[in-house]
Amino acid sequence: MYQDELLAKIEEAGLVGRGGAAFPVHLKWQRIKSLKNPKKYVVCNASEGEIGVEKDLYILKNYPEEVIRGLLLAMDFLGTKEAYINFNKDYYQATKNKIDPLLDLCRKKGYLVSIFQEEPSYIGGETGALLNAIEGKKTQPRPESPSPSLKGIFGYPVLLHNVETLYDIARVSMGTFKATRFSTILGVRNEGVYQFGIKQKVADILRETNNYPEFPFFVQVGGGASGEILTSDQAEQAVVGGCGSIEIYKTSTSSKQFLDKIFNFYAKESCGKCTPCRDGSWQLQQMLAEIEEGSEITWQKIAPIIKVMEKSSYCGLGKSIALPVKSYAKNILGIEI
Amino acid sequence: MPNTITVYIDGQAYQAEEGQSILQVAMSNQLDIPHLCYHEDLPIEANCRLCLVESEGKITTSCTLKASEGMKVSTKNEELVEMRQENLRLLLASHVKNCPKCQKKQPCPAFGLMQKYGVTSEEYQRKMLDLAVHKMGSAAEFDPNLCVKCGRCVNICAEIGINFLKIEGKGADAHLTYNQNPKVDCIYCGQCTVHCPVNAIREQSHLEQVEAALLDKDKILIAQMAPSVRTSIGEEFGQEVGLNMEKKMFTALRQLGFEKIFDVNTGADITTMIEAKDLSNRLKKRDAGEATALPMFTSCCPGWVKFLEFYYPDFIDHLTTARSPQIHSGAAYKTWWADKAGVDPSKIVVVSIMPCTSKKYEAEMEKFNFEHKGHKLKPVDFVLTTREMATLLKKNQIDLPSLEESEADTEGEYSGAAAIYGASGGVMESALRTATHILTGEEMPNLELEEVRGMKGIKRATIKIGDKEIKVAVVATARNARNVLEEIKRNKEAYDYVEFMACPGGCIGGGGQPLTSTNAIIKKRIAGLYSIDAKKNRRRAHENKVVREFFSYLTDKPLLAEKILYTSYSAKNKFE
Ligand code: SF4
Numbered sequence: 001m002y003q004d005e006l007l008a009k010i011e012e013a014g015l016v017g018r019g020g021a022a023f024p025v026h027l028k029w030q031r032i033k034s035l036k037n038p039k040k041y042v043v044c045n046a047s048e049g050e051i052g053v054e055k056d057l058y059i060l061k062n063y064p065e066e067v068i069r070g071l072l073l074a075m076d077f078l079g080t081k082e083a084y085i086n087f088n089k090d091y092y093q094a095t096k097n098k099i100d101p102l103l104d105l106c107r108k109k110g111y112l113v114s115i116f117q118e119e120p121s122y123i124g125g126e127t128g129a130l131l132n133a134i135e136g137k138k139t140q141p142r143p144e145s146p147s148p149s150l151k152g153i154f155g156y157p158v159l160l161h162n163v164e165t166l167y168d169i170a171r172v173s174m175g176t177f178k179a180t181r182f183s184t185i186l187g188v189r190n191e192g193v194y195q196f197g198i199k200q201k202v203a204d205i206l207r208e209t210n211n212y213p214e215f216p217f218f219v220q221v222g223g224g225a226s227g228e229i230l231t232s233d234q235a236e237q238a239v240v241g242g243c244g245s246i247e248i249y250k251t252s253t254s255s256k257q258f259l260d261k262i263f264n265f266y267a268k269e270s271c272g273k274c275t276p277c278r279d280g281s282w283q284l285q286q287m288l289a290e291i292e293e294g295s296e297i298t299w300q301k302i303a304p305i306i307k308v309m310e311k312s313s314y315c316g317l318g319k320s321i322a323l324p325v326k327s328y329a330k331n332i333l334g335i336e337i
Numbered sequence: 338m339p340n341t342i343t344v345y346i347d348g349q350a351y352q353a354e355e356g357q358s359i360l361q362v363a364m365s366n367q368l369d370i371p372h373l374c375y376h377e378d379l380p381i382e383a384n385c386r387l388c389l390v391e392s393e394g395k396i397t398t399s400c401t402l403k404a405s406e407g408m409k410v411s412t413k414n415e416e417l418v419e420m421r422q423e424n425l426r427l428l429l430a431s432h433v434k435n436c437p438k439c440q441k442k443q444p445c446p447a448f449g450l451m452q453k454y455g456v457t458s459e460e461y462q463r464k465m466l467d468l469a470v471h472k473m474g475s476a477a478e479f480d481p482n483l484c485v486k487c488g489r490c491v492n493i494c495a496e497i498g499i500n501f502l503k504i505e506g507k508g509a510d511a512h513l514t515y516n517q518n519p520k521v522d523c524i525y526c527g528q529c530t531v532h533c534p535v536n537a538i539r540e541q542s543h544l545e546q547v548e549a550a551l552l553d554k555d556k557i558l559i560a561q562m563a564p565s566v567r568t569s570i571g572e573e574f575g576q577e578v579g580l581n582m583e584k585k586m587f588t589a590l591r592q593l594g595f596e597k598i599f600d601v602n603t604g605a606d607i608t609t610m611i612e613a614k615d616l617s618n619r620l621k622k623r624d625a626g627e628a629t630a631l632p633m634f635t636s637c638c639p640g641w642v643k644f645l646e647f648y649y650p651d652f653i654d655h656l657t658t659a660r661s662p663q664i665h666s667g668a669a670y671k672t673w674w675a676d677k678a679g680v681d682p683s684k685i686v687v688v689s690i691m692p693c694t695s696k697k698y699e700a701e702m703e704k705f706n707f708e709h710k711g712h713k714l715k716p717v718d719f720v721l722t723t724r725e726m727a728t729l730l731k732k733n734q735i736d737l738p739s740l741e742e743s744e745a746d747t748e749g750e751y752s753g754a755a756a757i758y759g760a761s762g763g764v765m766e767s768a769l770r771t772a773t774h775i776l777t778g779e780e781m782p783n784l785e786l787e788e789v790r791g792m793k794g795i796k797r798a799t800i801k802i803g804d805k806e807i808k809v810a811v812v813a814t815a816r817n818a819r820n821v822l823e824e825i826k827r828n829k830e831a832y833d834y835v836e837f838m839a840c841p842g843g844c845i846g847g848g849g850q851p852l853t854s855t856n857a858i859i860k861k862r863i864a865g866l867y868s869i870d871a872k873k874n875r876r877r878a879h880e881n882k883v884v885r886e887f888f889s890y891l892t893d894k895p896l897l898a899e900k901i902l903y904t905s906y907s908a909k910n911k912f913e
């Protein structure tokens with residue numbers, strides 16, 4: 001297929017990145033293509049680090065051909081022969097019997113696709129941090145400007161796509177794209193990864209997959225840590241945004257249980273670079289550890305840290321703590337923080 | 338020239354240069370935006386998140402926000418103030434717990450920020466990591482539990498060319514540690530200590546020992562101050578940068594209880610004599626076709642010497658065998674002066690006041706110890722950095738700027754050549770003034786060798802001595818030293834004489850200097866040093882009468898002379 005044609009089809013299909021930021025794919029392609037650098041890379045990010053998000057692993061296991069096909073299409077579009085797959089090390093172990101033979105084939109066709117394995121982490125999926133890691137530097141984010149993908153790897157620009165985006169690209173090229181997305185569904189009878197239409201409402205997805213809870217519940221959508229918290233009523237209207245996950249909580253889940261999960265995640269995943277996220281997330285974790293089950297949550301102490309993390313963290317990781325905590329407080333407890 | 342643009346900070350128009358950050362614009366206009374990780378000579382890390390401002394409704398860090406034409410920035414709204422405070426509370430959690438043990442006292446940048454922004458540091462408890470204080474030789478040390486992960490030490494260490502320090506670990510476990518690579522070692526220059534805003538990396542203090550010695554009636558305390566200290570210590574007392582505080586310092590040292598006020602500058606003149614002789618001999622040998630190690634390297638910077646002994650031991654023959662100034666003069670006091678004054682040398686305590694941390698390491702080296710009158714002696718007993726000296730003065734309520742001026746004791750005489758030892762290029766210049774005298778019997782006509790002055794990391798020049806042309810280089814920082822050594826490996830005849838210093842700008846930019854150090858400030862301190870030289874009647878080491886007297890004392894003591902004037906070097910291992 002001619003490249004312009006593919007680009008037009010991608011635009012027409014409305015493809016957006018599935019890493020979480022939902023940036024239009026065709027714009028990203030044009031931007032990197034227009035750069036004059038003598039060398040460019042395509043990088044596939046296969047290291048989702050959010051709690052309970054396993055859709056990339058699912059796709060790699062079930063559709064490895066599509067993913068690699070998408071990767072080659074992106075390489076051809078840029079006119080490069082070099083790419084990296086940034087693998088969560090456990091994912092690579094789980095899928096290499098399928099991936100390695102495919103990469104051998106690529107090599108025979110003259111495409112050099114290297115595997116980069118990293119310790120599973122959330123920050124490892126952040127663009128700058130991921131590129132730093134490939135360069136052998138510390139896995140920490142880069143400044144917002146110049147854009148990390150322009151400085152890329154060793155100064156060469158990078159076209160970075162998530163596994164699912166590459167899968168979508170392959171589907172578009174084959175004419176079989178159906179505007180779907182994958183999500184992990186957790187906290188239900190039939191936990192697992194499901195594929196459904198992008199406009200489908202959360203509650204409908206639960207019903208269709210025979211997962212609609214029989215108990216009172218609230219739900220977290222778009223990441224088991226950074227996702228938004230919705231009531232079961234709100235779930236009737238909401239679609240899945242951010243990264244692909246739907247997680248059900250019993251309404252009886254205590255605030256301490258819920259916040260423990262969130263705070264522990266951020267304290268563990270903060271890369272340690274900036275004050276609000278590094279020290280704020282640790283203080284939050286400590287604070288909660290000191291609150292006994294059933295006692296009042298000290299929101300007046302929690303709120304300033306959430307705010308400073310949201311407004312002044314260096315990268316999106318630290319900032320993202322605000323959504324789950326604020327939406328939980330507002331939608332479930334009815335308090336504004 | 339960069340374009341001039343206008344930005345509006347809190348409604349007020351300011352001129353800025355394109356490419357400047359809003360923080361820089363604010364700082365150059367004396368506007369107050371708190372900042373801790375920013376240092377004007379280092380890469381922007383933007384990790385402290387204190388320098389928050391608002392622009393176009395977005396909160397962002399002013400150290401990363403580039404000024405653009407017409408930009409409107411607010412630095413003062415309530416939300417910003419609140420968030421800066423919160424970050425300060427998080428960052429400095431438990432900081433004051435350490436204050437009683439801390440030698441830094443005022444001005445402590447961390448404490449200053451706390452006071453200014455109404456934070457006590459007791460709002461939160463810091464995560465205590467099970468990590469010990471790490472000692473870098475006998476020069477410096479770091480306490481990971483005090484560190485705020487600003488990265489300034491890591492960056493300056495990389496800039497110097499060593500890469501000894503690094504921050505490891507994630508989240509609140511992120512901590513300062515050192516490079517485990519056996520081929521990488523600290524050279525004790527202490528640049529990290531002068532870039533640490535919270536005293537997590539600092540000199541190994543000799544304050545307590547000096548305070549105890551000052552109270553000991555049985556001891557004779559001699560103070561000697563390095564060339565560089567006099568034009569920098571004023572900064573600790575809010576004085577104009579580069580102001581020569583020498584004569585007030587002499588008074589201050591007397592007030593502290595030192596009995597004799599001598600000067601490392603006298604030592605510098607001794608060093609110049611030995612070093613110029615060494616150079617002249619090597620040049621003569623070469624002319625006679627004899628084997629000799631040229632180019633000759635200076636050896637007065639212990640950080641540089643450690644660098645060479647660790648990273649390039651094959652080159653150690655090139656180091657001049659002259660000892661360094663503080664070691665020369667220290668031994669002179671305990672031999673020549675002690676005999677002259679009729680005192681027991683074992684009662685003398687020599688305290689050096691240095692702009693440097695590696696001088697602490699040097700003072701502890703066994704190889705410098707000697708025997709006199711049946712006593713085993715070390716040339717220098719204790720070394721205080723410029724910062725420690727300022728602390729000591731403040732503890733004793735001695736307000737340096739308001740003191741009367743006074744002179745050093747007679748044996749503290751020095752030449753203009755000694756004064757400039759503190760600046761990169763000064764040692765070379767001094768040695769060439771005297772080498773000219775030795776080699777030609779005449780005096781150098783032009784005393785200002787402009788080519789070897791200034792802040793450039795590598796300066797090269799060809800200097801005429803009589804009919805000889807001497808090719809010289811002056812090098813500051815290990816990074817530049819590496820380049821020049823590699824150049825010499827490729828071309829053995831590239832130079833005849835090379836001066837090396839570990840720190841930017843030489844001792845004047847040393848690791849023991851006030852925390853106010855920046856390249857711009859170092860430049861002003863240097864100007865102060867050169868003006869001391871220009872004003873001196875005697876500007877050559879060999880014109881120093883005290884030094885001549887010392888040498889004539891040694892003429893009938895060749896063994897002692899050998900012991901206290903010369904040294905040797907050996908390859909060093911990591912942590913040695
Ligand atoms: S917000 Fe700060 S500490 Fe957190 S992951 Fe990003 S850079 Fe690292």
Ligand code: FES
Pocket residue numbers: 371372373374375382383384385386387388398399400401
């Ligand atoms: S000075 Fe700007 S973030 Fe530290």
